[in-house]
Amino acid sequence: MSVDRLLTAALRAYQEPHDPAQTDKIFGTTTTLLSNLNNPLNISLLTSHLLTSRAIWELPDGLRTCLRIISIYNTGARHLVQNEQDNAKLSWGQKPVGSALRPEEWAGAVAKGADERSPRWKHLLVLTGILVGMESDERRALSSGLRSTLEQAVVTAANLALQDPIQTNEFGRDGVILALTYALPILSDWNKRSLNCDLLIPAALQAMTGPEGFHRGEFLRMISAGNVAGHEAFYRNSPDSFAEVQRLMSRPLSQNMGPLSRLAAFALENATDSRLVLQAQDKLLAFSADLLENWKQCPFSDIDISAEATVLPPEMLQGPWNMLWQLLKKVMYTVVGTLQPIVGRCLLDPYLKNDATAPLVASRTLRTLRNLYFISSRQGADTFQVYTFTYLTSIDIITRYPDACVSFLQETQPATPQANAPPATVLDQALTLFYLNLAEHLPLSLPTPAAESLILTPATSHLSLTNAAAAHSAPQISYTRPLFEASHSAILSVMSCPQHADLTVALIPFYIDTLLGSFPSRISPRQFRLAFKTVMQIVSPPFPISATHPHLSETLLEMVHFRSLSAGALSLPPEPAPPSASPLASQRPAAADQPPMSEQTTLVLALVDTLPFLPLPIVEEWLSRTAEAMNGVADAGMREVARKRFWDVLVSGEMDVERSAVGVAWWGTGGGREMVLLHAPRPSGQGKGEGEYMMSGALGASESARL
Structure with missing residues (x-):
């Protein structure tokens, strides 16, 4: 034709x-x-x-x-x-192609x-x-x-x-x-x-969350519309389950959400009316709340990532289940990419960075991220740069406003777990983990009563509950260990604040008891050493606790030292590496590169780590006692690891000038060199007989005999 x-x-x-x-x-x-x-x-x-x-x-x-x-x-x-x-390359007489x-x-x-x-x-x-x-x-x-x-x-x-x-x-x-x-x-x-970015903002947000976009998370409601045993309905591609996910994934805007989020970000950065920016943030918050509520009603929200392989058939894992999480991650990336320019504008826009608006922007951003945490916590999905900027910048803003910090924690505080209550759902544990991770950043901005009720109470309850669960061999899910570690971090953050010194003094005995009870079954050697080192810094000069309770630091050292005498000498399993997407992946050695570590060696290394922070009068005493504990390590390889760390503390500059002077004297004339290099016992003039372990100042057998 x-x-x-x-x-x-x-x-x-x-x-x-x-x-x-x-x-x-x-x-x-x-x-x-x-x-x-x-x-x-x-x-x-x-x-x-x-x-x-x-x-x-x-x-x-x-x-x-x-x-x-x-x-x-x-x-x-x-x-x-x-x-x-092509026509430009034709020879003379050849017929051109096309128009x-x-x-x-x-x-x-x-x-x-x-x-x-x-x-x-x-x-x-x-x-x-x-x-x-x-x-x-x-x-x-x-x-x-x-x-x-x-x-x-x-x-x-x-x-x-x-x-x-x-x-x-x-x-x-x-x-x-x-x-x-x-x-x-x-x-x-x-x-x-x-x-015209002022007109573009509402149009872009409506397209993103409306029927041609993510449709307010209604695809999750479609999945939950089936019966309770919805796994089979989801897998059969019924119209009320996976078919809706497939339709949404095939829509032009859904397939183009990356460019759409960049378009929305451009409009938010260049809008002349700052009120439209706030309205856009409200829309994102409402969308994330709808998504969270729909996921809560979905029967699949109770499936933990560690149990997926046993609950779902392989065909579903590789097909519908994988596609669902691809869509959810796309939702998270799109929302976070749109939030980022709002938070960035809050640093520069006079209308947004004032004291009345800035805490609201930060609070709404954090609440939106909380609603999406069931997605972003999955396999390190929250480690990309845009998320990190949005999250940490919002925290920096809200910490300038103590009332906003208290209000946010009160509104998002999880229910206190009870020992005899049913275990929290996977979703509830994810939200609790977000709460504890966030609370870790806020103690400096909180009054002491608020820090106790909003951070310490939920954190300590999770530590106690986790220990009780471990004692009864309760089943663990993927959030159990992160919750345990987040609780430790939240408690340490409160204890590190000088204004909460009275609270810290009352808390330390419970915390150290929990720490020792958790190691090595519930906490890794690296985390134990970090936690104990942090506590020792808190109770040592120049923190005010060292003045009001001068013997507390030595009491804690005695507890760890006594535990090391009877600790196990068998090698502990290496600490599992974090997800490759995590920024810690490049800092933590792989399992094959980690030196062998036993419970005893870890306790000795914890003593070594605290030497640069001890009160000056007890430095020499604990140099000797730590060297004795190090020589008591039976395994030669583990003892060498402890010796290298001991030497590193002495010569690497970790100690200040005064403590370094004590260390030099102890090494040269106090018998330190012989104790470390030759495994010699402590010289007799230092107040303790070989093999005897007594409180500082006690008389040994030879001295009492002379008397």
Whole structure:
């Protein structure tokens, strides 16, 4: 069929709606015509009729129809550019391929077809297709002047479409956002600044969370709409379960959420009305709350990651289950990527960084991240840079406002676990973990009563409950160990604050008892050493506790030293490496590179770690006692590890000048060199007989005999 007859057939087909198969043929015919018509007037005519065609627009297939309009003009532009390059290489007499129009002529003819008969948002689809087809992927088919004109036309069409909500309607608004996700990376910075970001923000957020986007998390509600034994319904791809996830994943905006979040971020960064930024944050918070509530009602929320392989069949793990979590992670990445410019603007915008608004912005951001934590806590998904900036910056902001810190912790405080109560759900444990991790950063901003009730009470209850569960061999889930470690960190953060000294003194006996009771079954050697070292710093100068309770530090040392005398000498299993995405992965040695470590060796190393912080009068005494404990390590390899660490503390500069002087004297004239290098017992003049362990100041057997 000739091109003219094909054009006539296409124009006739545009007039009435058809079935999907016939509509597909119409799109294919249009693409062919755009690449082969030689008359600019025919191209303009084709475009004008396409944008008003009943066959296309009377029953559109959602945003897929908009995407197909962009696609056919993108394809037509690519073919035109490629045909021009191929025709330039033809020999004399060979017939040229495709349209004889130059790219500038073709683009101008298409633009003329986007006339007043069709709305502006449809013009944007056509113009975006031309721009992407001719100027993306390092293609430069247009002159700089025509490209700039085309970019300005894209921006103008977008602005006018958003300014006319009646003609544009909800469908057209989503079409504008879809087109801009493709056009924005190509636009020059000058033309980007011409976009009306105040109108773009609500349109982008609605597209992101609305029916063509994540649909307020309704896909989770569809999954939970089946029976309680919804695993099978999910796997069977029933319309009420996984089919909804598949439909959402296939939508154009869902597939393009990365560019959409960058478009929203651009609009939030450049909006002139700061109130629109706050409204966008409220919308993200409401969306995350809906998502959390829908997940809570979903029967799959009770499946722990450690039990997935036993609960779900392999076919489901690799198919529906994997796709569901891909979608949830996409939700999390999109929301966090949109939150980041809001938090960044809070640091610079006078309207947002004032004392009335800044704590609200930080609190809402943290609450949104909390609602998404059941996703971001899965396999280290919260370790990417944008999340870290958003999270830590929000914490930095809220810590300037003690009332906001108290209010946030009160609103999000988890229920206190009870020993005889049913175990908390997986989701509840995830939210508790977020709470404890966040609370760790806030003690300096809290009054002592608030620190006790909002941080210490939930943290200590989890430590006690975990020890009780361990004693009864309760089943563990993936959050058990992180919760235990987060509780330790939260308690240590409160104890490290000088203003909470009275609270710390009352807490230390309980904490040290819990710490010793948890090692080595519930806490790793590295974590035990870090925790004990932190406590010893707190009770040593210059902290005020060292003045009010001068003997506390030596009492704690005695407890660990006494425990080391009867500790096990068998090697402990190496500490498992964190997820590869974790920033700690590069800092912590792999299991194969970790030196062998026993319970006894860990306790000795904990004593060694505390030497730089001890009160000056007891430094020499505990240098000797630590060396004796080190020599008591039976395994030669483990003893060598302890000796290297002991030597490192003495010579690496960890001790200050005064303690270093004591260390030098002890090494040279106090028998330290012989004790460390030759395993010699402590010299008799130091107040203790060989093999005797007594409180400081007690008389040994030889001294009492002389008396």
